[in-house]
Amino acid sequence: MSEDEISQKEQLARLARLARLRVGTGDSADFAAMAAWFEKIKTIDTQGIEPMTNPREENARLREDRVDDGDVRDALLANAPETQHGFFVVPKVIE
Amino acid sequence: MTHPCDLSLVEMSERLACGDLCPVALTEEALRRAEENKHLNAFVTLNKEGALEQAEQSRKLIKEGKMRALEGIPLAYKDMFCTKGLRTTAGSRMLENFVPPYSAHVVKLLEGEGAICIGKCNQDEFAMGSASITGFGGAVVNPLSDQAGKDQTGKDQAGKDKAGKQLSAGGSSGGSAAAVAAGIVPAALGTDTGGSVRQPAAFTGCVGVKPTYGRCSRFGIVAYASSLDQAGVFARSVQDAFAVLHHMMGYDERDMTSVDSYRGEKVNPDMNFGILLPSLDVVEKYPAISEWLKGMEMLLGKKSVEKNMIAGERYKTKDVNLQNLESGALEAYYIIATAEASSNLARYDGVRYTHRSTHRSTALKENNIDELISGSRSEGFGSEVRRRILMGTHVLSSGYYDAIYVQAQKMRRILKGIFEKMFETYDIILSPVTPTTAFTLEEAKNFSPQAMYLQDFFTVQASLAGLPCLSMPFVKDANGLPIGLQLIAPAFQEERLLAAASHVEKIIGYKP
Amino acid sequence: MTSSLSSSLSSSSPSSPAASMLPDGWEMVVGLEVHAQITSSSKLFSGAATAFDAEPNRQVSFIDAAMPGMLPSLNKRCVEKALLTAIALEGEVNRHSVFERKNYFYPDLPQGYQISQLKHPLMQGGEIAIALEDGSTKKIAIERMHMEQDAGKSLHDMILGKTAIDLNRSGVALMEIVSKPELASPQEASAYVAKLRSILRAIDTCDGNMQEGSLRVDANVSVRKKDDPKLGTRCEIKNLNSLRFLRQAVLFEAKRQITLLEQREPVLQQTRLFDTATGTTRNMRSKEEAHDYRYFPDPDIPPLVIEEEQLEGLRAALPELPDARCARLQRDYGISASESSLLGENATSAAYFSTLAASVPAKTAANWMTSELFARLKTHEVEIDTIASILPAERAVKMLLLVEKGTISARAAKTLLDRMLENDKEPAALVEEMGLQQMGDEKTLLPLLQALLDENPKQRDAYRGGKQAVFGWFVGQAMQRTRGRGDPKVVNALLQRLLDNEG
Incomplete structure (x- = not known):
């Protein structure tokens, strides 16, 4: 494998870890192709332009501080794969 | 005599009001048609009992003279819209058994006007796709599939290459489009992030509308790309589509990106149409675009088309760099959409309400909890979703964030500026919707990821700029398949969009 | 219902002595990140209760559960x-502030990201003044403050082999206040947090309850040789929830790092947890890999846009801050700067003092609080905030009045105070019970003192012969005989009279 290919593989492994996904054998080529495609955005001249996160850039409208939600535990837990005594349960997390 | 189910929504409503039509019968018919058209695979979940209950309720209210705006009208919702008590899957195994304890805001609004929910429509998984083939329930089949290659009289036309083959209804809201095109429901909801309502509308010969970003609350809609997602409507006419959309718009305090209803200006009846066409080499590459252009010339006259053409080659000013509308827009869209998706889909982790992996490896390379999360996500998500999450993670990761992601966000502002410039001269922008007409399911399965992304070539721009737009059936290709016409209006000018589209609809006189 | 002091007692030893705790030539550098839960009815981004x-x-909305x-x-x-x-x-308030997503996976982080702020936090700069042990003031600079969501709770020991997740805390509003690395000792660190806490309480933006977790501290600790301008590698100690643990953890960590460096081993940049049972810090396994949080x-x-009007309104409505409170006490009650600084630091003690000073002379109240009361609270490691349940101001007033009136002596008052801190009884009742009344009655004292003189002719004659110092011995003996209850003034006067009387 070329140096590029190795670093791509490492990058993909890193990303998979960050995204908690397992990568298959086919994913490498796909990733490389898309990553290369995305590089094209660098060719656009964006000097002096501010990034735009959302079309709605007006000031945020705030909500009154009121308890009008929550206390829906049964509904909350209804779709859970595993619960006990009102808690969500997962395999033990080692700190 | 037109069957009631094939009436326009507006006419349906009138008949219901005067008692000519019974809402229960109407809903029963819609459900029957859904069953009959099972082969289209348009639905993930049918709401038989619920719909009949709602219809019964409508019947009572109409009798009591308490009829609401959409009383008794059967609708279908893409499976991205949470519906309380009714399974909502987003087309994914991850949510295969998820029953939401809440409904999306827009669903509540429509049901508050008496609309009936017939069922949840099939789609591409998590709205990622342009063919509706990645949903765990399988591919959606375009209702026009058996019409391909035949003209009105049933005689085979020239160019039978698609005859007898199953066609894609487009994506990602293919199921909703199919439900409307097949006459199951008069209108259906989809979501449009980069073209996912407009493109299926074009493929199936329906009208598909996407409002200004922020017009409809996104609360309760499974999020794909937060700054791009908008609820949209499929219908068989412009009037019907807007009749539904009207009741979906409005500020919702639970969605900070939503805005108040009426900010539109008075509509100028004498509208100026600008025509947005890509460079000639693109036009020549795609036959459907040539057909589209011919259609434009017939509609507006060749001179007018030439005069109002905002094309890369023929209209160059230093202020409007059209180049970016072609190259750059598509990349910017996928960079931003995948970035937001990678974060929005992080909540699907096997812990609280999703599919959970039960497989435990004996050799514990991962911490138990990481194994559970990775396993659940790798099992629950299909390959396209996993691909986009990885790409989104990539563009946000250190070393790439500024060069790629922020750059894409800047591109977005440039695009917004380009449209603002165009709207200084033109009231409405016209463009093609898709490079091709409906491709076959076979072709779709063999598309490379990038070939599929190219489907969004004409639609991502209005999404990035957050503008209201729609697709309407325009002309047909050699196979008799519909080619769509896109109309784009300035932000918050839905009234203008409606007026322009109605006008064009009349002139075109499209016959399915 | 009040609780006694004994029930508030903590079992460990008094706080560590000040300064010079590190090996010669070394110094520690500490920066603190304080997470303060904002006192609001509902959460930062949802309407669930807090x-x-x-x-x-039970306090989780569908939004909090993502x-x-x-x-x-x-x-x-x-x-x-x-x-x-x-x-x-x-x-300095950032008038245009942005919320960003900090992306990482953890079971009690339902969204898979925390909504926080990075590039455009709500506030930049700022400072807190702390009082050092020598009485001087040191100003500690603040780097920034931003808003963010709190995470849920993972309980690892509730169910065998599993972790239980409670999302009640998920989404509660936090302010993260980051100091510059300018703290030089465990005491300074503790003083900084205490001061910050008293400010937050004064303006009612956080209740500062560390046991309940409304105020948590992450300490960044590094060491270096004195006079070395460079900063050493730092380690972060997470989630310290008491001032005592903060001091212990910081000291342990500094010593640990010094030991490594003296052995020519490097200090690795780590995230560590303080084990309260052993008083040591240990590496957190889950934080070993470098995180790429992909903020966006x-x-x-x-965007959150803050208008000048709003800021002006808030400035005008700002409640009295601790420093201002101290200055006011000094001015209005004529007490010393050091007394006012001790009494005014905390709103509870200031109010307590004011109540006492309404009935007894301010100087008396101030002196008693700062020397008698505070000393005992410190010994038992109890915070002034709970004083109302231990010794309500009204009862303290009654006790002080007994001293003012001369019913008991100042010495007896100390004994009385110790007993009062242990139970709810009224001071008058306790005085009876313990027989602490001062003896000031001549009729009772005279025979007693006369007997004293008669039983000690040698000393009596020595005094009468000119040895003035023996008078002190007689006073001591008189106090013993009266079991400390003799009114010193009266005893002195009577003794003088008897001794001078020659008869």
Whole structure:
């Protein structure tokens, strides 16, 4: 494998870890192709332009501080794969 | 005599009001048609009992003279819209058994006007796709599939290459489009992030509308790309589509990106149409675009088309760099959409309400909890979703964030500026919707990821700029398949969009 | 109902002595990140309740549980309180502030990201003045303050082999206040947190309850040789929830690092946890890998724009801050600067003092509080905030009045105080019970003192012969005979009279 290919593989492994996904054998080529495609955005001249996160850039409208939600535990837990005594349960997390 | 189910929504409503039509019968018919058209695979979940209950309720209210705006009208919702008590899957195994304890805001609004929910429509998984083939329930089949290659009289036309083959209804809201095109429901909801309502509308010969970003609350809609997602409507006419959309718009305090209803200006009846066409080499590459252009010339006259053409080659000013509308827009869209998706889909982790992996490896390379999360996500998500999450993670990761992601966000502002410039001269922008007409399911399965992304070539721009737009059936290709016409209006000018589209609809006189 | 002091006692030893705890030539550098829960009825981005100690998952909305399609909605009061805090900390408010997503996976982080702020935090700069042990003031600079969501709770020991998750705390509003690395000792660190806490309480933006977790501290500790301008590698100690643990953890960590460096081993940059049982810090396994949080502006939340009007309104409504309170006490009650600094630091002690000073002379109240009361609270490691349940002001007033009237001596008052801290009885009743009444009655004292003189002719004659010092011995003996209850003035006068009388 070329140096590029190795670093791509490492990058993909890193990303998979960050995204908690397992990568298959086919994913490498796909990733490389898309990553290369995305590089094209660098060719656009964006000097002096501010990034735009959302079309709605007006000031945020705030909500009154009121308890009008929550206390829906049964509904909350209804779709859970595993619960006990009102808690969500997962395999033990080692700190 | 037109069957009631094939009436326009507006006419349906009138008949219901005067008692000519019974809402229960109407809903029963819609459900029957859904069953009959099972082969289209348009639905993930049918709401038989619920719909009949709602219809019964409508019947009572109409009798009591308490009829609401959409009383008794059967609708279908893409499976991205949470519906309380009714399974909502987003087309994914991850949510295969998820029953939401809440409904999306827009669903509540429509049901508050008496609309009936017939069922949840099939789609591409998590709205990622342009063919509706990645949903765990399988591919959606375009209702026009058996019409391909035949003209009105049933005689085979020239160019039978698609005859007898199953066609894609487009994506990602293919199921909703199919439900409307097949006459199951008069209108259906989809979501449009980069073209996912407009493109299926074009493929199936329906009208598909996407409002200004922020017009409809996104609360309760499974999020794909937060700054791009908008609820949209499929219908068989412009009037019907807007009749539904009207009741979906409005500020919702639970969605900070939503805005108040009426900010539109008075509509100028004498509208100026600008025509947005890509460079000639693109036009020549795609036959459907040539057909589209011919259609434009017939509609507006060749001179007018030439005069109002905002094309890369023929209209160059230093202020409007059209180049970016072609190259750059598509990349910017996928960079931003995948970035937001990678974060929005992080909540699907096997812990609280999703599919959970039960497989435990004996050799514990991962911490138990990481194994559970990775396993659940790798099992629950299909390959396209996993691909986009990885790409989104990539563009946000250190070393790439500024060069790629922020750059894409800047591109977005440039695009917004380009449209603002165009709207200084033109009231409405016209463009093609898709490079091709409906491709076959076979072709779709063999598309490379990038070939599929190219489907969004004409639609991502209005999404990035957050503008209201729609697709309407325009002309047909050699196979008799519909080619769509896109109309784009300035932000918050839905009234203008409606007026322009109605006008064009009349002139075109499209016959399915 | 009040609780006695004994029930508030903690079992460990008194706090460590000050300064010079590190090996010669070394110094520590500490920066603190304080997470303060904002006092609001509902959460930062949802309408679920924030009250402490509710049943698991009862204060959780679908938004907090990050269910499909859920969106954040920003709480107005949380923003106001954060702004008020920025003003009180003398920081610069960022008028255009942005919320960003910090992306990582953890079971008690339902969204898979925390909504926080990075590039455009609500406040930048600011400072807190702390009192050092020598009485001088040191100003500690603040780096920044931003708003963010709290995470849920993972309970690892509740169910065998499993972790139980409670999302009640998930989404509660936090202010993260980051200091510059300018703290030089465990005491300074503790003083900084105590001061910050008293400011937050004074303006009612955080209740500062460390046991309940409304105020948590992460300490960044590094060491270096004195006079070395460079900073050493730092380690972060997470989630310290008491001032005592903060001091212990910081000291242990500094020593640990010095030991490594003296052995020519490097200090590895780590995230560590303080084990309260052993008093040591240990590496957190889960934080070993470098995180790429991929911060990006949250597309669901438009920018937060703060208008000047709003800031002006908040400035005008700013409650009295601790430093101002201390100055006021000094001015209004004529007490010393050091007394006012001790009494005014905390709103509770200031109020307590004011109550006492309404009935007894201010000087008496101040002196008694700072020398008698505070000393005992310190010995038992109890905070002044609980004083109302241990020794209500009204009872303290009654006791002080007994001294003023001469019913008991100042010495007896100390004994009385110790007993009063242990039970709820009224001081008058206890005085009876313990027989602490001062003896000031001549009729009772005279025979007693006469007997004393008669039983000690040698000393009597020595005094009468000119040895003045023997008078002191007689006073001591008289006190013994009266079991400390003799009124010193009267005893002195009578003794003088008897001794001078020659008869």
